[in-house]
Amino acid sequence: MRKYLLSLLTIMVSISLVLGACAPKPTPTPVPTKVPTATPVPTKAPTATPVPTKGPPDLTGQTITIYHFGDLSGPYAAITAPLIHGAEDAVAAINEAGGLYGATLAIKFADTAGSIDEAVAAYDRFTGEDDNPLVMITYGSGEVEALAQRFAEGKVVNLTAGLSARGFYVDSGYTFGLGPIYPDQIGFVMKFLKENWDTYKPAGAGEEIKLAYLSWPTAFGQGALTDESRAYLADLGIEIVAEEIYDLSPTADTTTAILNGQAAGANVIWTNTLAFGTSVILNDLNALGLRDQFVVCTDNWGMDLATYAFLANPAYGVGLIATFPYLWWTDTDNPGVQYAQQLFEANERTAGEHNVGYLLLIAGVDLAVEAIQHAIDTGGYENLTGEAVHDALIDMSPFEALNGVLRVDFSGGSRSPHTAQIRMIQGGPDAFAVIQNWAEMPDLRPAE
């Protein structure tokens, strides 16, 4: 039996090696954009100089596809569905307006159910379907970390709302953020609090900021605490006195986490979660009668209209502080916000979707389309590849997507934005008041 098994194993390994070496290559290597003039442009009427950079091309009849995949049926579904609708409405509006130089924009979505395995499957599916995928939009930190290497190898631009520092800067290169990485966010808010402690500190709190990090036990939840952010907080003189976790659920019980934070002497809480994660903290703080003992801060996803849906009482949200790297629906004087509002109304979206996801993805699609357009302008449609879009994103920087709704700067090796506002809930729904206007954030990206 052993002899047969060994023989079988040897044969199978040999066959695997031979077949593996012969396996078909799914993506032919595209022509790099840095030598656009080497490839003549196949125009109908030959011209003396076949350089595609002069004049807008007519791409009527062509289709440019943007892919996106995220959690539609798992724990993060509440935030993902509006993101999808935002992206799809934005694409539909661009097509109605004539497309991109006449080319039709298509958008394809895959559900990952919050599973990294499914995200890899979605990536495989899309790259299998398309020999020249340009841009994929993703939403989860875990997905970003798992796929970063693949995006870099496949030279596919990944615009992402999953703002894990590792996903951007470790074994990465093609992952670009629709917001600042979480270490930057915690550093930004803590620096602000440090500078304005007298204004915001809870009654009876000492002069020192004692931070309790209460969050989900996931890549996203723990994403703000890195070596760089810990060192930065230590430099600011902020001590992390408690690190507690709670369930990724809108009904999670955070009592123990809060009480452990209190016992450790914390006066500031940071939670790196979505709206429902922030809400359970605020609910439990109020239930415990401890709300006035803590300043509660969160990442950009934690302060959203959806926050109110999970609060036991809207007043519990008052005082919540968050990084805010985009404008909000209430900034109605901004043309980008007006445009988003028009799309929202024209597509009869439900009130529950009037949140960060919808707004940000309209800006995200705008960023993607601008980058694709820039790549076409620079290298020509024939040389339009993921690599060309990657170069365009860097070349365009700094850039204000959707008339300044989102501000990005991918220059200097950075692939995540480094400017944001800080906002605080100061009343009923949508009263996200600016307490720190657009400002430079600390750069806490890990070494590449």
Add this chain to the structure above:
Amino acid sequence: MAILRPAGEFDTGYARDMATIRRPWQWWLLLAFILALYTLPFYAGQSLVSLVNRIGITIIAVQGLNLLTGYTGQISLGQAAFMTTGGYISALLVNNLGWSFFAALPVAAMGAGIVGLLFGLPSLRVKGFYLVMATLAAQFIIPWFTRNAFPDVLNGAQGLNVQVPILLGLEFNRPQRYIYITLTVLILTTIVAHNVSRSRLGRAFVAIRDNDLAAEVLGVNLFKHKLQAFFLAAVYAGVAGALAAHNIRHLNSETFNLTDSVFYLGMLVVGGLGSSLGPIFGAIIVELLIEGATLFGPFFIRTFPSTAAGAVQALRPLFFGTALMLFLIFEPRGLAHRWYLLKAAWRLRPFSH
């Protein structure tokens, strides 16, 4: 079920009596099927290859659970946790110590097996629901450990980027290549699992499952055999976990979770407990259902935008739950049993009733 054979077919020796594949045409059919799988990257799209790859890895995990639950009757909800163990061991050996994946794989399997042994220890004292609770503990303790222990090595909740396997300079970095590893390992694990079930060890497992008291009276060492079953199940999980980790190229405490463990158990019920074919049928059917839910979701949300967001969230458990319920009611012995009935009916034709 009685083994029905065509008239005139006799066993002329012990080897023939034990043979799984009895006729030349069955050999040819099997070889053609294996050949079709091995050449899949040449005629199928990347998406299908990727799906087959995932199904293959899942089958290995469910085969392990079948040895423990299907043959030995010890219900476990910790299979995914043992996959985490195998994945981490392999990832660390390859990433940090520079081992080849092919050397790390058996070590990861053994490591997961040893951890499985620890969680199998309560099996001598408790059974049924209590044992489920004991194995459930693995699903909490192991992810907790990976999140909190040795943060410099395991990197906490962020987890590890995992290197792709390399053999003689060939990188298995695409589904079209990785599938050869998965298929090769799957064939080996299937042979081993099938032969374990036919050996003295397998008969002891079945005896324990059917009546542990009677088995003990007959001389079966319960403690030893239950632990062996736990060890084997965890070894299989370790292999599956290592394969999955290097395929995904990333691993953290969320990669293999409690839901996966529940799904593996469901696959076993759908496929058929205590049968070599059960894990294969079950994993294929449930993975295809999951894939169906995944593909159906975006279509559903576009068609019914105002109401679909919540409903889509329920699609996957709905598909899985419905399949499980229907099988429990109409075919509690699973698809494998239905397959045996079909084969028997074919052999008895035209007198299938």
